Amino acid sequence: MKKNRRIPLAVKMNILVSVMILCTCALLIIISNGAYNKTVIEPYVLKIEGVKVDTEAMKPFLTHFVNYVGTEELDAIWTEDREERAGRLMDWMQQHPSFLPNAEDDKRTLLNDWVDFSLMPVNIRADGDLNAVDVAVRKNGTYYSVCSEYKQDINLIEADEGNAIDFGMTVNVEDLAPEDYGKAKWYQVDKSYLLARSVQIGLDGTEALVCLNYDLTDMIREHKNYLLRCILFTVSLTVAASAVGMFLMRRYITRPVRRLAQATKEFTPEENGTYSAEKISKVEVRNRDEIGDLSRDIRSMQERIVENADNLARMTAEKERVSTELDLARDIQASLLPDVFPAFPDRHEFSLYASMTPAREVGGDFYDFFLIDDDHLALVIADVSGKGIPAALFMAVSRTVIRDQLMSGCDPVRALERANAQLCSENPHMMFVTVWLAVVEISTGKGVACNAGHEHPAVRRAGSAFELVKYKHDRPAGFIPDTAYHSREFELRPGDTLMVYTDGVPEANNPQKELFGEERMMETLNRYADAEPEELIRRMYEAVASFADGTDQFDDITMLAVKYYGRENENGEAGL
Amino acid sequence: MNIIKNQEGTTLTIKLDDRLDTITAPQMDADLKSCLDGVETLIWDFSNLEYITSAGLRTLMNTQRTMSSKGTMKIIHVNETVKGVFELTGLDDMLEEE
Numbered sequence: 323m324k325k326n327r328r329i330p331l332a333v334k335m336n337i338l339v340s341v342m343i344l345c346t347c348a349l350l351i352i353i354s355n356g357a358y359n360k361t362v363i364e365p366y367v368l369k370i371e372g373v374k375v376d377t378e379a380m381k382p383f384l385t386h387f388v389n390y391v392g393t394e395e396l397d398a399i400w401t402e403d404r405e406e407r408a409g410r411l412m413d414w415m416q417q418h419p420s421f422l423p424n425a426e427d428d429k430r431t432l433l434n435d436w437v438d439f440s441l442m443p444v445n446i447r448a449d450g451d452l453n454a455v456d457v458a459v460r461k462n463g464t465y466y467s468v469c470s471e472y473k474q475d476i477n478l479i480e481a482d483e484g485n486a487i488d489f490g491m492t493v494n495v496e497d498l499a500p501e502d503y504g505k506a507k508w509y510q511v512d513k514s515y516l517l518a519r520s521v522q523i524g525l526d527g528t529e530a531l532v533c534l535n536y537d538l539t540d541m542i543r544e545h546k547n548y549l550l551r552c553i554l555f556t557v558s559l560t561v562a563a564s565a566v567g568m569f570l571m572r573r574y575i576t577r578p579v580r581r582l583a584q585a586t587k588e589f590t591p592e593e594n595g596t597y598s599a600e601k602i603s604k605v606e607v608r609n610r611d612e613i614g615d616l617s618r619d620i621r622s623m624q625e626r627i628v629e630n631a632d633n634l635a636r637m638t639a640e641k642e643r644v645s646t647e648l649d650l651a652r653d654i655q656a657s658l659l660p661d662v663f664p665a666f667p668d669r670h671e672f673s674l675y676a677s678m679t680p681a682r683e684v685g686g687d688f689y690d691f692f693l694i695d696d697d698h699l700a701l702v703i704a705d706v707s708g709k710g711i712p713a714a715l716f717m718a719v720s721r722t723v724i725r726d727q728l729m730s731g732c733d734p735v736r737a738l739e740r741a742n743a744q745l746c747s748e749n750p751h752m753m754f755v756t757v758w759l760a761v762v763e764i765s766t767g768k769g770v771a772c773n774a775g776h777e778h779p780a781v782r783r784a785g786s787a788f789e790l791v792k793y794k795h796d797r798p799a800g801f802i803p804d805t806a807y808h809s810r811e812f813e814l815r816p817g818d819t820l821m822v823y824t825d826g827v828p829e830a831n832n833p834q835k836e837l838f839g840e841e842r843m844m845e846t847l848n849r850y851a852d853a854e855p856e857e858l859i860r861r862m863y864e865a866v867a868s869f870a871d872g873t874d875q876f877d878d879i880t881m882l883a884v885k886y887y888g889r890e891n892e893n894g895e896a897g898l
Numbered sequence: 899m900n901i902i903k904n905q906e907g908t909t910l911t912i913k914l915d916d917r918l919d920t921i922t923a924p925q926m927d928a929d930l931k932s933c934l935d936g937v938e939t940l941i942w943d944f945s946n947l948e949y950i951t952s953a954g955l956r957t958l959m960n961t962q963r964t965m966s967s968k969g970t971m972k973i974i975h976v977n978e979t980v981k982g983v984f985e986l987t988g989l990d991d992m993l994e995e996e
Contacts, residue, residue, distance in 0.1 A: 794988065829953060
């Protein structure tokens with residue numbers, strides 16, 4: 323796996339600046355070099371290639387010369403010392419006037435020819451700059467140099483195989499490939515730079531070469547020096563710029579950024595999860611740019627975090643306080659619902675059981691039962707619209723009003739109407755409560771019930787099955803003031819069971835979003851039709867829980883069940 | 899449950915499919931919070947509503963209370979089952995059925 327190496331910003335910038343400078347300079351050097359070649363060198367090339375060489379005029383002389391080179395006689399003249407050599411040669415030539423094409427004409431002695439450049443059989447007058455003209459003839463595989471213009475003396479020197487040595491300058495004739503004849507080519511001879519062009523002259527059985535040279539050594543050397551200076555300048559500039567760049571970078575970017583990074587590292591939470599304001603970045607950055615912005619932004623972010631952490635801590639504390647209070651409220655609410663069972667242990671005419679399970683900490687359902695007097699049992703079950711604290715508060719009011727009214731001897735209808743009036747009057751949020759209440763005359767089993775929009779009660783006659791008792795209900799309480807309520811008479815016989823509930827039972831839902839429903843409820847009730855109220859209600863809870871299969875309880879679940887046995891006779895048997 | 903709303907001027911007609919119960923009523927409640935602005939006449943079209951439970955009744959009753967201060971509300975095209983529920987909960991005279 324390739325691991326990404328960390329490269330500091332300064333280094334990156336360094337590289338960038340260096341590359342840019344180098345590229346720019348390289349470009350400039352190339353351009354100037356090109357310009358130089360074009361304006362300075364090329365004229366030489368053109369000139370040298372444009373020079374006319376009168377090869378025909380040279381042939382006779384060269385042919386004649388071929389005969390003499392390589393001979394022992396001529397070889398004997400050769401000596402290292404040039405002046406000596408020149409002297410010997412001149413002597414020899416005077417002895418061989420036939421060497422000269424027209425010996426009689428003084429002007430046309432070879433020597434004069436050599437010396438008098440105006441008669442030079444090479445028309446090079448067109449060019450004043452030409453430094454050298456080398457002529458070489460080939461004999462027996464060896465090239466012999468004949469003349470060179472810029473020297474006023476001549477030398478006949480035996481040439482090496484492949485080398486024509488002439489006046490101390492070596493021109494490697496072999497380098498001149500046949501296709502190069504006629505074109506200007508650069509040669510570096512020792513430390514000299516020559517621009518040379520060769521013309522081949524074919525002789526009988528052999529060949530000669532005329533080589534024209536420009537010795538551009540000085541020029542080239544100077545140019546090269548110039549280039550070197552340019553490069554040196556570029557490199558120094560790059561190094562200097564890099565150094566300055568690194569310094570500036572470090573000072574104005576890297577260092578502030580490091581300090582900021584450090585400030586963020588040090589900004590750690592306290593043990594309790596809050597952030598201390600002391601740890602906020604104290605980094606002061608003077609940059610008036612993005613780094614300065616970053617410094618300020620980091621600081622303000624840390625300030626916000628401190629604030630948020632404080633807020634969070636406060637909110638959490640608040641939440642815990644509320645949670646504690648809710649628990650307390652739950653207890654208080656629970657205490658409003660009678661929960662001691664058996665409720666009336668010394669009364670054998672009936673047994674009852676009730677239970678309320680809120681969906682949240684506190685609920686909106688309630689039940690109530692109490693003895694109005696020795697012979698009258700009041701039963702209440704109610705469901706406030708909604709859940710949670712608002713419903714719980716409304717529930718407390720409803721329950722108290724109803725109980726008060728019933729306790730003071732009113733009949734259920736009046737009790738309900740009064741409760742309704744009270745609930746409507748102090749009800750800006752328009753809550754309402756469905757209520758079922760009944761008063762049963764214990765001795766006879768006869769009762770009066772009212773239903774304010776509540777679920778149908780379930781009644782099981784002894785020996786039979788549970789059935790829902792359906793009839794037209796009045797509207798819920800707390801909804802419309804001055805609502806008229808109606809009562810309904812019923813009679814409980816020994817062995818009968820009455821069960822009332824809230825809609826949390828039939829409307830409990832499972833993960834598949836199905837509802838428990840009336841049918842399942844009735845079926846469960848009838849499975850335990852004979853059970854005592856406590857068992858009946860427990861079984862119902864189990865059935866609902868197993869149906870819900872882990873789904874959160876959506877609504878409060880409340881149930882109240884009463885089984886009537888009838889008045890005891892003296893023998894302790896129930897019956898009527 | 900599908901909620902189809904149709905507003906003409908200040909009259910809003912809401913048509914519901916399927917059921918209005920503990921599961922679907924909260925969705926309806928949330929929707930109602932925003933869509934009653936500027937509505938003076940609210941019509942519930944229950945022609946496709948199969949069933950309603952007390953949770954649904956609560957939603958309607960609460961809406962009734964909201965609407966009573968700024969206009970009217972009525973329910974139309976209830977089926978027998980739904981009508982029965984209204985009657986039994988004593989709310990049939992409360993909500994104007996057509």
